[in-house]
Amino acid sequence: MPKLPAPPLPKALKPRPKRPGENGNGNGDAPTTPLEVAIDAGVDVVDWIDERTSLSPGIRWLLFRKVPKGINWFYTLGSATMFAFLNQAVTGVFLAMFYRPDATGGAYESVRYITDDAFLGQLVRAMHKWGASVMIILIFLHMARVFFFGAYKYPRELTWIIGVVLLILTLAMGFTGYLLPFDQRSYWATIVGVNINGTGPFIGPYLSDFLRAGPEFGATTLSRFYAIHMLLIPGLIAALIGAHLYLITKLGISAPPWIKAEEEVEMREERV
Amino acid sequence: MIEATVEDRHKAGKSKYTTDRQMPGAFEGETVTRRRFMNVVTQGAGLVAAGAFGLPALGFALGPLFSRVPFDWQAIGPASDFPDSTYTVRVITIVPGIGEAGKSIAYVRARNPAIDTEKEDQYNHFVALSSRCMHLGCPVRFVAAASRFICPCHGGVYDFRGMVAGGPPVRPLDRFYTRVNSSTGLVEIGPRYSVNSELQRFSARDPGQPLDGIGQYLYPARFDTSVLPGS
Numbered sequence: 029m030p031k032l033p034a035p036p037l038p039k040a041l042k043p044r045p046k047r048p049g050e051n052g053n054g055n056g057d058a059p060t061t062p063l064e065v066a067i068d069a070g071v072d073v074v075d076w077i078d079e080r081t082s083l084s085p086g087i088r089w090l091l092f093r094k095v096p097k098g099i100n101w102f103y104t105l106g107s108a109t110m111f112a113f114l115n116q117a118v119t120g121v122f123l124a125m126f127y128r129p130d131a132t133g134g135a136y137e138s139v140r141y142i143t144d145d146a147f148l149g150q151l152v153r154a155m156h157k158w159g160a161s162v163m164i165i166l167i168f169l170h171m172a173r174v175f176f177f178g179a180y181k182y183p184r185e186l187t188w189i190i191g192v193v194l195l196i197l198t199l200a201m202g203f204t205g206y207l208l209p210f211d212q213r214s215y216w217a218t219i220v221g222v223n224i225n226g227t228g229p230f231i232g233p234y235l236s237d238f239l240r241a242g243p244e245f246g247a248t249t250l251s252r253f254y255a256i257h258m259l260l261i262p263g264l265i266a267a268l269i270g271a272h273l274y275l276i277t278k279l280g281i282s283a284p285p286w287i288k289a290e291e292e293v294e295m296r297e298e299r300v
Numbered sequence: 301m302i303e304a305t306v307e308d309r310h311k312a313g314k315s316k317y318t319t320d321r322q323m324p325g326a327f328e329g330e331t332v333t334r335r336r337f338m339n340v341v342t343q344g345a346g347l348v349a350a351g352a353f354g355l356p357a358l359g360f361a362l363g364p365l366f367s368r369v370p371f372d373w374q375a376i377g378p379a380s381d382f383p384d385s386t387y388t389v390r391v392i393t394i395v396p397g398i399g400e401a402g403k404s405i406a407y408v409r410a411r412n413p414a415i416d417t418e419k420e421d422q423y424n425h426f427v428a429l430s431s432r433c434m435h436l437g438c439p440v441r442f443v444a445a446a447s448r449f450i451c452p453c454h455g456g457v458y459d460f461r462g463m464v465a466g467g468p469p470v471r472p473l474d475r476f477y478t479r480v481n482s483s484t485g486l487v488e489i490g491p492r493y494s495v496n497s498e499l500q501r502f503s504a505r506d507p508g509q510p511l512d513g514i515g516q517y518l519y520p521a522r523f524d525t526s527v528l529p530g531s
Contacts, residue, residue, distance in 0.1 A: 233506060234522070
């Protein structure tokens, strides 16, 4: 495999050439000012890690890569979806510190406590609640971008397939998370959702029994949904986002369909 | 003429006996190499270890599909509470121990031979309808003025007997077994069962699962259904 040339360093990161008569300034001489000492310490730490892990080529491979002409704001929808997921993960972790999956009334009470009493609880819960809708909107916009730009075609089919699995998992997150506030809307929406699963022939009845942990909405249904919502699916989503990003980096970004391949300039001999 | 005597190692490797392949320490009649043996044993041990925690965890998650849920007969009042001309509402407990979330509503009336054509037996002297809409499980409400059950979610309508009168429901309203306790004289309500459009009894299914035609085969009964004697 041919070795790619190292990408050029941005100007700001290049060491400034030493001026005549100037003493230490980060290009070999001992650092003098506190700022230079601090910068050197940071560089030392990064070097120490890099010497043991060799991570920097991988990071260069991931971050400094060629992109085609004509890419535009639509290409940021995937990253936007990922940041919506990160928002869900971070706010979800802190909501889990207050939430109690207790079907006898503790769940509703703990959500009421988060919303009404906990410091910034209303904000964090709203970020999680509205972020869920934002993530679903963004994932569909991202999917539409990939579809209409034809970016799912060879060799990126597997990226598309993983993306579809991520879409399904995101919808499953929405479904399982909807029950957790445990108010009337959550309860009946979940009853309806589980029964929709149950209409699948042959496996439907078993699927809805699995979701409910029994023939009726029972004592462990809520904790089951909670475990699926905060442990099972987030792990799968994080792993698949990793695979998705690897494939994107490996295969490169596709050009928009209106960009034509540059034609070879034909050399002609002009005779006079 | 001198023949080449260079040993063809690839040909020698074709023999299934390790002794033929001149492996150091080979036994007479040995066919499995140590490398292959170690490979199989290590991967097998890995599989056993993964199964040792994977299978119990899977069984634990799937266990509720197979466990039989016990049911109680719940007394809902004396027979005089339930006329045969209209429904009386009773709140019953479907899942004990989880408070309001485990409660449900039954609409109860006495059997009226003039309109109830299904065969009478010991479990249907009183007709108890589940409030679960058979479209997707929302709670239906009995509107006495129209003598209809109406679902608020997607417009399912049932007639006085609980048969589908309109909208998306796929089968009549589910029913509960009822009996009259001879020692207390109270009407008692038992487990739920499902009916098809001819009011044949089936073990309780979920809403949205039709029981007419091939429906009963497409949506098999769950393993944990409680079966009443003589029903």
